[in-house]
Amino acid sequence: MAADILIVDDDREVRETLRDVLSDEGFEVHVAADGEHAFGMIDAGLRPNLILLDLMMPLLDGVEFRAAQRRDPRIAAVPVVFISATSTRPSSVDLAGAPLVAKPFDLDELLQAVTDALASAAVS
Numbered sequence: 555m556a557a558d559i560l561i562v563d564d565d566r567e568v569r570e571t572l573r574d575v576l577s578d579e580g581f582e583v584h585v586a587a588d589g590e591h592a593f594g595m596i597d598a599g600l601r602p603n604l605i606l607l608d609l610m611m612p613l614l615d616g617v618e619f620r621a622a623q624r625r626d627p628r629i630a631a632v633p634v635v636f637i638s639a640t641s642t643r644p645s646s647v648d649l650a651g652a653p654l655v656a657k658p659f660d661l662d663e664l665l666q667a668v669t670d671a672l673a674s675a676a677v678s
Contacts, residue, residue, distance in 0.1 A: 604672055
């Protein structure tokens, strides 16, 4: 059974590229333009195995989404991989141990981060 991945990013081109790449790798992919849309999908029953989460978005950004996700028992244990145009983790931001992959993506690095996050979730 393929893992369900939720991509949350306000950049349409990034969402489409990631959707295409991950679909080609055999994943079931769902996309949301921001954190509020993502929570709407979760409220409607989506239970992803992994969330790819943009750090900077309007409405509900990645940090706010991650904080809310960790408080939500439906998805608290779902691993997150942050994606961001910045290659360094802002010191004032708590990503709660989630890895950060910089845009523009090295697709091999991104796929490795996805694989690693899914594997670590399967063992816990």
